[in-house]
Amino acid sequence: MTIRNLEALFQPDSIVLIGASEEPESIGAVLTQNLLNAGFDGHIMLVNPKHKNIFGMVCYADVNDLPQTPDLAIIATPPKIIPSLVNTLGQMGTRGAVVITAGFAEATDPQGKQRQQQILDAAKPYLLRLIGPNCLGILVPGIGVNASFSHINAIPGKLAFVTQSGAIVTSMLDWAHRQGVGFSHIVSLGDMSDVDFGDMLDYLANDSQTSAILLYIEAISDARKFISAARAAAGMKPVIVVKSGRYAEGIRAAASHTGALAGSDAVYDAVFRRTGILRVYSIEELFDAAETLATLPRLRGQRLAILTNGGGFGVLAADSLAEQGGTLAELSEETLAGLDKVLPSTWSHGNPVDIIGDAPGSRYADALQVLEKDKGVDAILVINCPTAVASGSDAALAVIDSLGKIKNLHVLTSWVGNGSASKARSLLVTNHIPTYPTPARAVTAFMHVVNYRRGLEILMQTPPSIPEQFTADIDTARGLVEAALDEQRSWLTEPESKVLLQAYGIPVVLAKTAKTIAEAATIAGELGGPVALKILSPDIIHKSTVGGVALDLQGATAVTLAANEMLVHLSQVLPEANIEGFSVQPMVKRSKAYELIIGMVSDAQFGPILLFGQGGTAVEVINDKALGLPPLNMRLARELIARTRIHRLLVGYRDTPAASIDAIALTLIKVAQMVVDLPEIMELDINPLLADQHEVMALDARIRVEKTDKLAPAHLAIKPYPKELEESIPLSDGRTLFLRPIVPEDEPALRAAFTKLTPDEIHLRFFVSMKNSRHMMAARLTQLDYDRDMALILTDRGIPGKTDVYGVVRIVADPDREKAEYAVIVRHDMTGMGLGMVLMQRIIDYARHSGIKEIHGDVLRENKAMLKLCKVLGFSQSFVPEDMSIIKVRLVV
Structure with a gap:
């Protein structure tokens, strides 16, 4: 189970808190106040048999008394009653629960694991999804949900943070408030009895309100x-992790x-x-990475320019960049000439761009305007160190003003110092400009973005043929x-x-085995030339460390002498070892x-x-x-x-x-x-x-x-290449084609196949015209996770990537593997041979054996051949109301 019913947890219309309280400083009271004060527009219900009203709201004695079925239940009750509560909620139709209570698998109590299993057993028949137990709760600021006992609420934003540790959540919230960073989701998973990191990654990868995912992992x-x-997820948006231990x-x-x-x-x-x-x-690096991702637009490259009023800090930043494998931008002659016009003659005339300690805000603005035009600069680190002759706040305002005037200006900042720099940093934070207390941390944050991009590029490279x-x-x-x-x-x-x-x-x-010294000597004589002699014993793994190896032995006599010495030595250092003989091999x-x-x-x-x-x-x-x-x-x-x-x-x-x-x-x-x-x-x-x-x-x-x-x-x-799906396909003209799962090495052949498609074929398959097939698209089509996707390619036998492609069929399953979308194409010069039917039958068989229950696809009304094939295969067909040019086809497998 992965994302099924997770919308009940993160998009509820109604919430019940079981264990609500108004007792000061109790978890129940904090949960109640957080839930009521977060701005949730849906229906909130409270349950506690000891109260009729809590903070002025009606409180119900039992979940059976609730006026409606809640989508989401927050449970903060004693552990023993939770299994029966979950069972009741499941019967009512609740599909999500967050169990705050501790005392389950993490407890020393031997009954803790048993109670946790009882909760899972109670939830399973109803597909009720559980977060926790032993967690701080969840926050979804965009819809006003604060179902946690955190000390402050989160502001809405585009970052998602998922952690096993509740303490890390509170630290993250403190930092985020100081920096003005918002979140789409904050999720404390606790003991991960049900919902785990895999589930959250699948859900957040497809969440339009999340631009990047931060993880704090203790175990998987x-x-x-x-x-x-x-x-x-990482192929769709940045995912950054801290792993403890x-x-x-x-x-x-x-x-x-x-x-x-x-x-x-x-x-x-x-x-x-x-x-x-x-x-x-x-955690410090995670915070910095979060700030960079939240505020810095997508980088076009990895070349960094450094703009500073203190040469020493500029050099330190450049050193840090070099240590981390970064690239210091090489300024063009045009840029150098432009800087000469706006900077004092004593400026550094290179990168780092030292604009001298007396630099006013206008000098920063002038330099930024010149650097921004350099095509060899992908981002700019602006550093300010306090001086008595220039205002750091004025410099910050100049940077803010420049960012407002210049589109696509990628700037990181570091205003160095604690006292005088605080006001300037506050201005930068308020205006959503990434800022860091030291240049080195700014460089590290920049490199986080660069390394994420590098990692994806490496993963998407086409592998050479074996x-x-x-x-x-x-x-x-x-x-x-x-x-x-x-x-x-x-x-x-x-x-x-x-x-x-x-x-x-x-x-x-190859080594030959000898059970005795005499046999070893004989083998050495037969081999001729120098040999290596090694002891054979199931009790000795690292032979060389105990004197069980002798090298460069010439002839039978040398082998006999070395074997005797070896046995004497081993009898002293490892008398218990069972000696089975020797191996002899040429040097x-x-x-x-x-x-x-x-x-x-x-x-x-x-x-x-x-x-x-x-x-x-x-x-x-x-x-x-x-x-x-x-x-x-x-x-x-x-x-x-x-x-x-x-x-x-x-x-x-x-x-x-x-x-x-x-x-x-x-x-x-x-x-x-x-x-x-x-x-x-x-x-x-x-x-x-x-x-x-x-x-x-x-x-x-x-x-x-x-x-x-x-x-x-x-x-x-990682699921390997499924060789069992390979098959020879005989054609009516006597030829035989090869059907097999697609591999990353197929990318060049697939790109070549795109060029052989007619404009009509491209339109019918992709619904759009496509002037060329880019590497990234072809790479994504060939680099599959066989655990969730499958593509079968019809080709000749031979080295992948170096044979013609005649047809491809693929299905992309949802994370639950309940449904999958199909796509199929056959090269126009191969039509009329029944290959479309073969490809569709094979992918349907694969789906059936993989447990997928439904295959569906969108077909243009004008694609008569595909619609006819679908009808023969038993697909149902229906119009898409919002676009009558598309027909939705479905097959229950």
Whole structure:
């Protein structure tokens, strides 16, 4: 359940407060006063069996006595009676409730969780949605709802704030009042028994009164639901998050290098990055980001000009911008000449633009007018530090006046100081101009907007085609895993791990197993040349740390000597270890190869997490890593590589050639696919993975497996490509086409297909004329969340993006997955072959198997062919009253 009935919570016509009171300083009294004084135009009812009147209003003894069914119930009663209250409300027809009361799942009382489940059980038959329990309440200022026990009300605005913590709400309200920032919604979720962050993201993403969403997260209850909702919301409007508990205990005490490196906070970082959410690291940053988003128009780019009356503060701001990866605008010759005309000769003649400490307000205005005309400037940070010869308030008024005269002027401000700057800051706040106490905070706020935009651009980039197509030997891989589990082993041996990697096309140095020293010596002789000798023991994971590895051994004698020494040493340091033998493999020497690590660990909340970084025996000490979520494509894999420090070496330097980034990225994709296919894999290390300019080679690997009830792909936080929907479609002319789910790599082919559509086809499909197909549109059509959308593309077999597109059908489901809108198009030169029928039948089958109950669409009256097809398929048809040129078609599936 996602947004179903959430309108009862956030758009009610009537509200009942159960537990109303007028006892001073009680929660019931605060709730009552807040509810009555917020300006709600609907009907408010109060319930308390101990009172007949509260604050002059009639108070009812029981919900059954209410004169009408409330849309929304606010419950602040003792915990024990709440399940029966919810049941009664559900029977009455109430569809939303906010449970303020604590003492449920968060309590030490063992009955707390049981009571919380009783509330959910009571609500479920009626689809009654619950916020809480143990929450501060909700505020919807635009309609006058303050159903909370906050100390002040919120003013209407365009920001939504969703949090688990009630204390954060009150802090946010204090700040917002000082800054004049308003909200569309403030929601305290509390224990999230029902409505959670995923639900709120889906609701607010489609709310026209919300321009940006702020989140304070302590924990996420449903990983896949959150990721799916966050991806959708972040693509529509900015979503900014603070996640508490950055230094909490990691995933668990893991035996692998990957497990030791992949802490829980780093996992959240990976999740937020994958969804397009912008993460900030303090409430202060969240406040600053909120102010920037609330008051700064949409930026066209990331180039910042700095205008200041104090050179030192300008330099500090420029330093902060550089540290955060920002771009200092390069002023054009025309701009420099224009500034020369309006500024003293001693101005800085560059960016930062230092207009000297005696600058009056008029000088600020003149400089702004010149800078605004520079096409290389996307935003301007105006800094004022107090001086005895110029008024900071006059300067603020000049900026305010300039913004009133110049359209699309993007300005952030920082009036430095506490005393004399306070009045100027108040003027800026009153006029909705973003202002910050220090230039560094202003720069950080600017970079929040820039980084949000960058993140979206990265996510919408078209991934390159995979350099080679690979087909995994899944049977061999699964056989290895099942054999280990049947033998009640948690770890595959090194040779087994390498065979598993080889089944996914990952180059490995194969190791041979020897049960005795004599066998190891014989193998070494057969291999010829130097070899590596490693101990085999289910009790020894990190072999090199306990002396279980010997390298560069030449011949049988050297191997015999090294094996004896190894056994003696291990008997002293790990006498309890069960030694099963040795592995022997040829030495691989590549002087200009890099040692990397690719790994995976299963997070309790988000499932498999991938890791890439600098490898070797000191991997934890170096701690150079980046985390990501499977599945991957080439763009995501390259981005994962680029986030590490070693990437700067991998691209080549001085006389050292670059490593094959494509080969490394492809290996990441193959590991990700392995993780998708085999939910039993709990931890994996490939360390070291050698990478040079030609290829990669896995020298060592370890894999931990565990029996699991989850079948692929249920173990993943992101639903992977549904290969089971692939199908060959024979044509009457003897050709065979390939029907499959669309992938991001299809974007170039889809854009090319648009160019082959006739103007009439475009009009019938999109209802408008379209001169060209832009990248962003095609990207949005190909980059799907398979959890909620599906598009099937009819093409030739081959590399995605490099084959012709003959037809596409898609459905876009609502967040509840109750209904979905369809769209279909077949290239005009392929009509008359029954392909439209094939595409529609397949998407109807998909909808039926996915639990979608209704497919609908809008069809132009002139599109006779589509209307005929819909009639054959059983769609009902009806006119759209507000536009008689459109016919609404519906099919119950």
